[in-house]
Amino acid sequence: MIPSSTWTPPIIVGFSELASDVQLFAGLGIESVSAPPTKQWTLSRTSEDQRLTLTRPDGVALCMDFTSGKTRHRTTESGMGVQGLSKALGTKNYLKHNGRYPAIVDATGGLGQDAWGLASLGCEVSIYERHPVVHALLSDALQRACSDEQAASIANRVSVKLVDATEALQPHSTEAYAIYLDPMYPSRRKKASSKKGMQFLHELLGPPPAIDSPDLLEAALTSGAARVAVKRPAGAPLLAGSDSFSGQRTEISTPNTRYDIYHCLA
Numbered sequence: 001m002i003p004s005s006t007w008t009p010p011i012i013v014g015f016s017e018l019a020s021d022v023q024l025f026a027g028l029g030i031e032s033v034s035a036p037p038t039k040q041w042t043l044s045r046t047s048e049d050q051r052l053t054l055t056r057p058d059g060v061a062l063c064m065d066f067t068s069g070k071t072r073h074r075t076t077e078s079g080m081g082v083q084g085l086s087k088a089l090g091t092k093n094y095l096k097h098n099g100r101y102p103a104i105v106d107a108t109g110g111l112g113q114d115a116w117g118l119a120s121l122g123c124e125v126s127i128y129e130r131h132p133v134v135h136a137l138l139s140d141a142l143q144r145a146c147s148d149e150q151a152a153s154i155a156n157r158v159s160v161k162l163v164d165a166t167e168a169l170q171p172h173s174t175e176a177y178a179i180y181l182d183p184m185y186p187s188r189r190k191k192a193s194s195k196k197g198m199q200f201l202h203e204l205l206g207p208p209p210a211i212d213s214p215d216l217l218e219a220a221l222t223s224g225a226a227r228v229a230v231k232r233p234a235g236a237p238l239l240a241g242s243d244s245f246s247g248q249r250t251e252i253s254t255p256n257t258r259y260d261i262y263h264c265l266a
């Protein structure tokens, strides 16, 4: 984990071989440079590899892609990797009673992995992401997935908005059945390769605050959704804001992860 005293927001520059990206970079408040920089945080795209990519000064790159690797696997095996989450969100029960999968708001989009898994199952997923660069990477991945023969039907069930969920989730404002929250939590296993993307996000977004704000959970709990599922590492305390909830709360635990489920309409 990066100590909050040593973290400063990275300064990102933009390099692209596509003229249209100048506008994207300007919208993000990122300076466009004419040659690929080294040893600088860079948001880039080449004409050969059309994927928007964020590269750290040490050369490690983050590119979101729903059409390759593990995520592509989810395209062919629906719900793969999100079984616990899907249970926490009550998707099967909803399907049984309504004949279709529920609409879900993933209010903490991040790398979009969970959202994609839920969409591959059949859920309509609205992703909210408040960091402009993370949002740009997600939007780019989604756009490419829309043009991929195998992934398009899933991608069409997903939308992504640049918004702070605490502002977007106004009281009784949502028609989604459930809200999913996976806010940053200090990473305890820095070296685990499966968490590379998450380590990258930690460096981009900064260390999570020592004390969570209760605003996000409170906004989700009053948004009108029937349930709210919060992902926490096993053994972590409940997300701040849980004190204000007087309804039924249950949980689903796996060895590393716990889902706290708030039943709002029970």
Ligand SMILES: C[S@@+](CC[C@H](N)C(=O)[O-])C[C@H]1O[C@@H](n2cnc3c(N)ncnc32)[C@H](O)[C@@H]1O
Binding pocket: 107, 108, 109, 110, 111, 112, 113, 114, 115, 128, 129, 130, 131, 134, 163, 164, 165, 166, 182, 183, 184, 185, 201, 205, 216
């Ligand atoms: C741990 S990551 C989520 C990972 C995600 N579940 C996945 O499958 O990749 C948390 C993300 O939530 C975003 N976030 C945190 N609080 C938010 C808020 N109030 N509104 C919107 N996005 C938020 C952060 O910017 C970060 O990208």
